[in-house]
Amino acid sequence: MPRKQNRKQKRGTLVYQVTSWYIWYFVIVLFMIGLIVLGSVGFFLYERIQQEQELLEARLTELTATEETVNLQERLDAVLYPEYAEYAVEIRLDDEVLARSRGWEDIEEDGERLNFFGLNQFVLQERDDLFYTDTFQLEVNGALALVETGSEADDEMEFFVLLFQILLYTGIISLLIGSFVIYRLTARSLKPLSTITAAVAALGGTDDLEKRIPVPAKPGELTELATVFNRLLHQLQQQFEREQRFVSDASHELRTPLTAFRGHLKLLKRWGKDDPEILVQGLEAMDQESTRMERMVVQLLTLARTGHTETKKEPLNLSALVKTVIAQWPASEDVSVAAEVGEGITVTGDAEQLRQVAVILLENAQRYTEAGSITVRLIEDGTSVRLEVKDTGIGIAPADQEKVFDRFYRVDKARSRVSGGTGLGLSIASELVDHHQGDIRLESELGKGSTFTVVLPK
CATH class of the missing domain: 3.30.565.10 (Histidine kinase-like ATPase, C-terminal domain)
Structure with a gap:
C-alpha cells in the first residue's frame, strides 16, 4: 500500500505531468515527421520505379515497330540482356505465350502479390525478392497481345526499410534523452516551488506570523507567488494584531464600567439603607454605567457585523x-x-x-x-x-x-x-x-x- 501511494503521489507531481506531456507531444511530433518523411520518400521511390517501367515499355514497343513478321523471343532477349537482365517480361496472345524472359516462372509460380496502400502491383517471392509488375497491350503481327512486366524493387525496399529503422531508433534515443533532460530541467525549475511548499508547510505548525517564505529570484511566476503570499501573511499578521488590540481594549473598556458598577453596588450595600442621598446618587451612577456598557456592546456588535454584512x-x-x-x-x-x-x-x-x-x-x-x-x-x-x-x-x-x-x-x-x-x-x-x-x-x-x-x- 505505501508503495502504491508513493507511486500515485509521484504521478500527481507537476514534474511527472510535464515530463509525461513532453513524451506524448514528442511521440506525436516524431510520428508525424516519420509519416511525412516515409511518405515522401516512398512516393519518390514509387515514381522512380514507374519511370523505369515506362522506359522498359518504350523499348518493348520497338520490338514490333517493323511491319515484318518478327521472332519475339529473339528480339526480347536482345532487348533485355544484358542491360535489362533484372526485368522479367511475358508476352501472351490469348492463352498462348509468345515470348518470355528468364526468371518469369519464379514470379508467376512462387510470388505472393502484396497490397501497399491500395497498390497491388508488388509481388514478393519466396526468396524475399520484391518485384513491381505492370501490364500493357502491344500490337504483334497484326494482333493485340498482353505484355506483363516485372522489375526488381529490392534496392528501393531496402532503402525504405533502412530509412524507417533510422527514424525509429533515432526517435527512441531522442525520446529517452529528451525525457531525461526535460525531467531534470523541470525538476530544477520547480525546485523553488518545492522550497515554497516546504516553507508553507512549516508555517502550518507554528503560531509565529512574523515568519515569511523565501522569495526565489526566478522564475517570475514563483517570485510573484511568493511575494503575494508574503503580502498576505503580512496582512494576516496586521489583522491578528488589530484583533488582539481590539480584544484587549474591549476587555479593558468593559472592565471599567463593571468596576464602577461593583463599586457603587458595595457603597449601596454599606450606606444606601441609611442615607437616601447616597442611594439616589449610587443608582444614578449605576444607571449611567449600565447605559454606557449597553451602548458599547451594541457598537461592538455593529463593528463585528460591518465586516460581514452585505452593503445594499x-x-x-x-x-x-x-x-x-x-x-x-x-x-x-x-x-x-x-x-x-x-x-x-x-x-x-x-x-x-x-x-x-x-x-x-x-x-x-x-x-x-x-x-x-x-x-x-x-x-x-x-x-x-x-x-x-x-x-x-x-x-x-x-x-x-x-x-x-x-x-x-x-x-x-x-x-x-x-x-x-x-x-x-x-x-x-x-x-x-x-x-x-x-x-x-x-x-x-x-x-x-x-x-x-x-x-x-x-
Missing part, C-alpha cells in the same frame, strides 16, 4: 436622508445645528449605513462642543458627493488626528466617559464609508474645532 447598493436621495437626521436630532440650548443641504443629491448605497454615518459624525461633533455651533453641509463635487460636519469645539491636536479612527481611541477620555462616548463611533463610520468605496477625512485645529468630510462616489 441602491439609488437613494442623500439630501432627504441628511435632512431627516438633522430634523430628528435632539435640540440643545448650548449647541446649534445649521444645515446647508443641496436639493436632489443622490448616491448609490445603503440608506441605513449612510444614516448611521451621519448620526455618528453629528454625535461626535456635539460631544466635543460645549457651546457653539455645528454645520452640516451636503454638496455635489463633479463625480462625487461631499458630506461635511463642522463644529466649533475643542479641536484635535495634530498628533491625535491619525488615531481618531482607531477603535477605542478618545481624544478627551474624561469628556467621553462623562458624555457616554466609547471610542468606537468614528471607527464604525470609517468602515461603513469604506464599504461604499468612499473616503473620510479630518481637518482640525486645536481650540477652534474640527471638520469631518465624507466623500462618496455618485
Whole structure:
C-alpha cells in the first residue's frame, strides 16, 4: 500500500505531468515527421520505379515497330540482356505465350502479390525478392497481345526499410534523452516551488506570523507567488494584531464600567439603607454605567457585523436622508445645528449605513462642543458627493488626528466617559464609508474645532 501511494503521489507531481506531456507531444511530433518523411520518400521511390517501367515499355514497343513478321523471343532477349537482365517480361496472345524472359516462372509460380496502400502491383517471392509488375497491350503481327512486366524493387525496399529503422531508433534515443533532460530541467525549475511548499508547510505548525517564505529570484511566476503570499501573511499578521488590540481594549473598556458598577453596588450595600442621598446618587451612577456598557456592546456588535454584512447598493436621495437626521436630532440650548443641504443629491448605497454615518459624525461633533455651533453641509463635487460636519469645539491636536479612527481611541477620555462616548463611533463610520468605496477625512485645529468630510462616489 505505501508503495502504491508513493507511486500515485509521484504521478500527481507537476514534474511527472510535464515530463509525461513532453513524451506524448514528442511521440506525436516524431510520428508525424516519420509519416511525412516515409511518405515522401516512398512516393519518390514509387515514381522512380514507374519511370523505369515506362522506359522498359518504350523499348518493348520497338520490338514490333517493323511491319515484318518478327521472332519475339529473339528480339526480347536482345532487348533485355544484358542491360535489362533484372526485368522479367511475358508476352501472351490469348492463352498462348509468345515470348518470355528468364526468371518469369519464379514470379508467376512462387510470388505472393502484396497490397501497399491500395497498390497491388508488388509481388514478393519466396526468396524475399520484391518485384513491381505492370501490364500493357502491344500490337504483334497484326494482333493485340498482353505484355506483363516485372522489375526488381529490392534496392528501393531496402532503402525504405533502412530509412524507417533510422527514424525509429533515432526517435527512441531522442525520446529517452529528451525525457531525461526535460525531467531534470523541470525538476530544477520547480525546485523553488518545492522550497515554497516546504516553507508553507512549516508555517502550518507554528503560531509565529512574523515568519515569511523565501522569495526565489526566478522564475517570475514563483517570485510573484511568493511575494503575494508574503503580502498576505503580512496582512494576516496586521489583522491578528488589530484583533488582539481590539480584544484587549474591549476587555479593558468593559472592565471599567463593571468596576464602577461593583463599586457603587458595595457603597449601596454599606450606606444606601441609611442615607437616601447616597442611594439616589449610587443608582444614578449605576444607571449611567449600565447605559454606557449597553451602548458599547451594541457598537461592538455593529463593528463585528460591518465586516460581514452585505452593503445594499441602491439609488437613494442623500439630501432627504441628511435632512431627516438633522430634523430628528435632539435640540440643545448650548449647541446649534445649521444645515446647508443641496436639493436632489443622490448616491448609490445603503440608506441605513449612510444614516448611521451621519448620526455618528453629528454625535461626535456635539460631544466635543460645549457651546457653539455645528454645520452640516451636503454638496455635489463633479463625480462625487461631499458630506461635511463642522463644529466649533475643542479641536484635535495634530498628533491625535491619525488615531481618531482607531477603535477605542478618545481624544478627551474624561469628556467621553462623562458624555457616554466609547471610542468606537468614528471607527464604525470609517468602515461603513469604506464599504461604499468612499473616503473620510479630518481637518482640525486645536481650540477652534474640527471638520469631518465624507466623500462618496455618485
